[in-house]
Amino acid sequence: MIFAMRLDPRSLAHYESGPMSQSVLKKISALRRCGGLLSRLAYECGRKEGVDVEVLLRQAHLTAREIKSKDIPLSVQNQIKFVDLVANATGDPLLGIRLAYSYDLREIGLLYYVIASAENLLGSLLRVARYSDVANEGVDLEVKKGDLLRVRLHYSGVARHSDVHQIEFWMASLVRICRKVIGSNLKPIEVRIVHNRKKQVSEMEKLLRCAVKTGADVDEIVFSRENADYPVVTADPYLERLCVRLCEETLARLGKKTSPLKVRVENAIATLLPHGEMHFDAVAAKLGMSGRTLSRKLALEGHSFSGIVNDLRLALARRYLAESDMSISEIAWLLGYSEVANFTHAFHRWTGTNPRSERAKARRSIKRNTSKSSLTRH
Numbered sequence: 001m002i003f004a005m006r007l008d009p010r011s012l013a014h015y016e017s018g019p020m021s022q023s024v025l026k027k028i029s030a031l032r033r034c035g036g037l038l039s040r041l042a043y044e045c046g047r048k049e050g051v052d053v054e055v056l057l058r059q060a061h062l063t064a065r066e067i068k069s070k071d072i073p074l075s076v077q078n079q080i081k082f083v084d085l086v087a088n089a090t091g092d093p094l095l096g097i098r099l100a101y102s103y104d105l106r107e108i109g110l111l112y113y114v115i116a117s118a119e120n121l122l123g124s125l126l127r128v129a130r131y132s133d134v135a136n137e138g139v140d141l142e143v144k145k146g147d148l149l150r151v152r153l154h155y156s157g158v159a160r161h162s163d164v165h166q167i168e169f170w171m172a173s174l175v176r177i178c179r180k181v182i183g184s185n186l187k188p189i190e191v192r193i194v195h196n197r198k199k200q201v202s203e204m205e206k207l208l209r210c211a212v213k214t215g216a217d218v219d220e221i222v223f224s225r226e227n228a229d230y231p232v233v234t235a236d237p238y239l240e241r242l243c244v245r246l247c248e249e250t251l252a253r254l255g256k257k258t259s260p261l262k263v264r265v266e267n268a269i270a271t272l273l274p275h276g277e278m279h280f281d282a283v284a285a286k287l288g289m290s291g292r293t294l295s296r297k298l299a300l301e302g303h304s305f306s307g308i309v310n311d312l313r314l315a316l317a318r319r320y321l322a323e324s325d326m327s328i329s330e331i332a333w334l335l336g337y338s339e340v341a342n343f344t345h346a347f348h349r350w351t352g353t354n355p356r357s358e359r360a361k362a363r364r365s366i367k368r369n370t371s372k373s374s375l376t377r378h
Helices: 010-016 022-031 037-048 053-059 064-070 076-090 095-100 110-116 121-134 167-183 198-208 226-228 235-252 262-276 282-284 291-300 306-323 328-334 340-351 355-377
Strands: 139-145 148-155 191-192 211-214 219-224
Touching: 010 037, 010 282, 037 064, 037 076, 037 095, 037 167, 053 235, 053 262, 053 355, 076 095, 076 167, 095 167, 095 198, 110 121, 110 167, 110 235, 110 262, 121 139, 121 148, 121 167, 121 226, 121 235, 139 167, 148 226, 167 198, 167 219, 167 340, 198 211, 219 226, 219 235, 235 282, 262 306, 282 291, 291 306, 306 328, 306 340, 306 355, 328 340, 328 355, 340 355
Parallel strands: 191 211
Antiparallel strands: 139 148, 148 219, 191 219
């Protein structure tokens, strides 16, 4: 959707050099890819702020060539990492949302035009849901029309807990697109986001101009049912037919990749943890399989359920400690611990230190990076 890209196999030609080319291409084909618009916006933002973006690119396993060429698709996971690094370096916790308001929507390319040429808003949203892989293979959309009109975003092949800024960029850009194509200041009822943003909610509401709920059980934008029938001011049946044909051809070339079971388990666990419902049988049921089948399939991938849970809790704990002002007890609850002591003991077992020391260390690191950026600018 939000990251226009061309996915002709010839765009991977720059990887085909040397005896390992077939092996490399096989690995690349298993990755979720995107057009990289968000990465390029973050790159320019960081550069203007005086950040050494070349260093951040290397840390995210990206190259300047990839950033500067719109014809080379990027790894979704590398994009998530890079934007996160730029956000930390610039000291902007809402970088993804701000970038969503910084570009011409036509930069999205083909997907924007198939959205903008539909007959009504529901048609536009269904086009996004159908063709999101054209622009970003890591995000799937689902449109549900009942008493309310809901647009839900699900991560596919990418661990949702690893991301903050890309998903917010998607949601803010989608709200912008909806307003643009119907030619009015459409106001969603609510934007609901899985990760926690307790400190930034009021600022997010000002930027999105609607209610925002964080720590939700699903990423979604909620509209009124009536919004579905709003006419698109740029509707063009001739352009729509052309864009639909091109999008269908692109989807056929891409094929549909299956998501690794480990990632599906991580994404299922992440939504269940804060609600005290995270246990093995609940995750198996959410994935539509028996516990025995889940155990067997995880073992075939070389993973265990307990190992995935612990790794996920550690990753989330480190993010919450570094990027939020939540108390240790709040973080423990979000990770599914009924007692702070249990969380503290687990964290020490994982890291050899305690949550408060980890928070202090992370804050010092972020402060150093922000100070370096500030000194470079001045």
